[in-house]
Amino acid sequence: MKQKDINRELAKPQRMSEKILQKALHLFLSKGYDGTSTNEICWATKITKPTLYYYYPSKKHLLYAVHLQSIKNLLQPHLDKSNALKYPLERLATMLKNYTIMICSHPELRFLLHETLNIKDEEAKEIKKEWKRHYLLLRDTIAELQANGKIRHKLKPSGSALMLLGMISWITYWFDHKRKDSTDEVAALVLDMAFHALGLQENTTEIGSKKVRSRVKK
Numbered sequence: 536m537k538q539k540d541i542n543r544e545l546a547k548p549q550r551m552s553e554k555i556l557q558k559a560l561h562l563f564l565s566k567g568y569d570g571t572s573t574n575e576i577c578w579a580t581k582i583t584k585p586t587l588y589y590y591y592p593s594k595k596h597l598l599y600a601v602h603l604q605s606i607k608n609l610l611q612p613h614l615d616k617s618n619a620l621k622y623p624l625e626r627l628a629t630m631l632k633n634y635t636i637m638i639c640s641h642p643e644l645r646f647l648l649h650e651t652l653n654i655k656d657e658e659a660k661e662i663k664k665e666w667k668r669h670y671l672l673l674r675d676t677i678a679e680l681q682a683n684g685k686i687r688h689k690l691k692p693s694g695s696a697l698m699l700l701g702m703i704s705w706i707t708y709w710f711d712h713k714r715k716d717s718t719d720e721v722a723a724l725v726l727d728m729a730f731h732a733l734g735l736q737e738n739t740t741e742i743g744s745k746k747v748r749s750r751v752k753k
């Protein structure tokens with residue numbers, strides 16, 4: 536057997552695993568987690584139940600796998616980019632803007648955040664740990680700005696971070712995902728509201744050594 540044929544055979548399990556995740560996510564979004572049966576997932580993927588359980592021991596494990604895939608593809612790159620920013624004001628604006636765009640661009644996050652983060656068991660800890668990293672980075676960024684005199688001292692960084700993340704996450708309940716052209720407008724509105732609530736200057740803010748609009752451009 537040639538090497539390319541060997542590689543093709545080795546890639547088959549990965550392709551099947553990804554196919555199951557895609558079909559399951561589509562069903563979860565259209566019918567809900569509780570409304571989707573393993574039989575429907577098997578029918579959509581054209582596999583048997585033993586094959587499904589070979590890859591994923593239960594429907595709950597399948598839910599976790601879908602969420603972990605979103606964390607890998609969306610949340611982790613977002614956190615890596617934010618962590619790399621030296622100036623806290625730039626980091627704050629980037630986190631708020633990019634998270635808003637993420638929420639507006641990926642309707643599956645409404646389902647994943649609601650379904651998975653409300654589950655209390657050992658398997659969910661890894662997922663919650665990753666989302667907590669997001670909260671902690673935002674909280675620490677707000678605390679850093681507060682220590683520098685940029686944010687009102689009466690505000691608690693922990694509560695402020697939770698309020699901002701909650702506000703942005705709630706966008707999934709009213710945003711029309713068919714109108715993706717309005718994503719930047721929503722992100723700009725979030726920045727204006729957040730900067731105003733935190734006591735930052737509304738029109739112009741200093742990021743590093745240069746001045747830019749509070750509506751940070753891409």
